[in-house]
Amino acid sequence: MTNSQELKETLARISGVDVRKCMRCGKCSGTCPAYDEMEYHPHEFVYMVEKGEIEKLMASPSLYKCLSCFACVERCPRGVEPAKVVEAVRLLVIRQQGCNHMTPDQIPALLDEDLPQQAIVSAMRKYSK
Amino acid sequence: MIFSYYPGCTLKNKAAELDRTARLAAERLGFTLEELPEWQCCGGVFSSARDEIASKLAAVRALAAARDAGHDLVTLCSACHNVLKQANDAMAHDADFAMKANNYMQLETPYHGETRVLHYLEVLRDVVGWDRVAAAVTHPLAGQKVAAYYGCLLLRPGAVMAMDNPENPVIMEDFLRALGADPVIYPYRNECCGGYITLEDPDLAAKKSRQVADSAAGFGAQQMVTACPLCLYNIHKNAADGPEICYFTELLAQALGVGGKGARDDQ
Numbered sequence: 338m339t340n341s342q343e344l345k346e347t348l349a350r351i352s353g354v355d356v357r358k359c360m361r362c363g364k365c366s367g368t369c370p371a372y373d374e375m376e377y378h379p380h381e382f383v384y385m386v387e388k389g390e391i392e393k394l395m396a397s398p399s400l401y402k403c404l405s406c407f408a409c410v411e412r413c414p415r416g417v418e419p420a421k422v423v424e425a426v427r428l429l430v431i432r433q434q435g436c437n438h439m440t441p442d443q444i445p446a447l448l449d450e451d452l453p454q455q456a457i458v459s460a461m462r463k464y465s466k
Numbered sequence: 467m468i469f470s471y472y473p474g475c476t477l478k479n480k481a482a483e484l485d486r487t488a489r490l491a492a493e494r495l496g497f498t499l500e501e502l503p504e505w506q507c508c509g510g511v512f513s514s515a516r517d518e519i520a521s522k523l524a525a526v527r528a529l530a531a532a533r534d535a536g537h538d539l540v541t542l543c544s545a546c547h548n549v550l551k552q553a554n555d556a557m558a559h560d561a562d563f564a565m566k567a568n569n570y571m572q573l574e575t576p577y578h579g580e581t582r583v584l585h586y587l588e589v590l591r592d593v594v595g596w597d598r599v600a601a602a603v604t605h606p607l608a609g610q611k612v613a614a615y616y617g618c619l620l621l622r623p624g625a626v627m628a629m630d631n632p633e634n635p636v637i638m639e640d641f642l643r644a645l646g647a648d649p650v651i652y653p654y655r656n657e658c659c660g661g662y663i664t665l666e667d668p669d670l671a672a673k674k675s676r677q678v679a680d681s682a683a684g685f686g687a688q689q690m691v692t693a694c695p696l697c698l699y700n701i702h703k704n705a706a707d708g709p710e711i712c713y714f715t716e717l718l719a720q721a722l723g724v725g726g727k728g729a730r731d732d733q
């Protein structure tokens with residue numbers, strides 16, 4: 338089995354998403370609030386996973402731009418749930434040793450007087466393992 | 467009437483005003499929030515990864531504790547509410563996850579999603595009722611144009627949160643009407659403020675928050691309300707010249723005459 342096939346299966350297991358359901362309407366990307374900041378957009382995540390181009394996604398900073406707002410999940414007419422694909426690819430990366438995107442020692446410099454604890458715990462959950 | 471209550475870490479800190487005003491208003495309206503003993507932080511976001519188990523257990527413990535106390539579980543923070551609802555749904559409907567979580571926790575009675583999780587707004591709507599809220603108002607917010615800001619976490623995923631129509635919600639507008647205010651409907655009320663990206667990419671958070679606040683202002687809002695400490699932070703920080711934003715419970719406490727909005731700034 339090729340590495341790409343293996344990655345595809347791992348990704349399906351983590352996300353629970355069947356990327357073949359996508360009809361490429363682009364609605365997920367049309368509604369995505371992080372669209373302008375992304376190199377690959379939600380519909381491309383879905384399409385590229387289907388084509389087996391997961392390593393390209395793993396190397397993309399787009400992984401860290403998703404806000405987990407779930408707009409794409411709510412509005413996809415085919416129930417594909419693209420945000421779950423983004424989350425699963427991000428986990429493939431940060432679960433590797435030394436691949437955290439944010440570490441606790443970066444936090445003090447980012448704090449201000451009003452920052453709610455919720456922001457810190459959420460960012461840690463999203464960006465590090 | 468007694469509910470188990472999960473405040474979450476932020477309500478013990480930066481969002482103390484959300485906790486304080488909610489408790490005062492609850493007493494006035496005739497229900498009690500009984501804080502769960504020894505709750506732990508929910509983690510802020512619910513991982514959609516099906517093989518993430520350990521990071522979801524704090525939420526499951528809180529749910530099981532409420533079941534053991536024999537009460538429905540009430541939340542205030544949108545993020546806690548989202549995590550608890552999603553964890554509860556997973557315990558009820560994802561047999562593999564429920565088995566692993568139960569094996570790990572070794573509770574006296576295994577947990578399978580029995581607890582009913584209610585957001586404070588749902589208690590007002592479904593238990594107290596808008597009529598009774600309105601009848602308890604002593605200081606109506608007459609003529610105030612207030613924009614409800616739902617954000618993402620209260621409404622999505624709609625099938626699990628099931629509080630309201632995720633694309634055309636009414637619960638916060640009904641709440642505002644009960645207080646005598648004039649709710650402002652605007653297109654960005656259920657769009658994202660940027661959330662935790664405020665740490666990773668502050669410019670993106672600023673852009674998103676501005677869009678929301680500008681949209682509310684454009685439709686005539688003088689005031690915005692939210693249930694989410696992170697929405698409040700992002701809007702406040704990035705659109706300070708726009709409508710003021712406060713917690714919905716601050717307006718509630720104010721309208722009920724039990725010490726409401728404004729106290730936060732004096733802390």
Ligand code: SF4
Nearest residue numbers: 369403404406407409
């Ligand atoms: S969840 Fe992420 S990918 Fe989906 S619409 Fe929101 S920001 Fe975009």
Ligand code: SF4
Nearest residue numbers: 359360362363365413
């Ligand atoms: S909205 Fe759904 S069906 Fe349309 S492109 Fe996105 S994932 Fe595919």
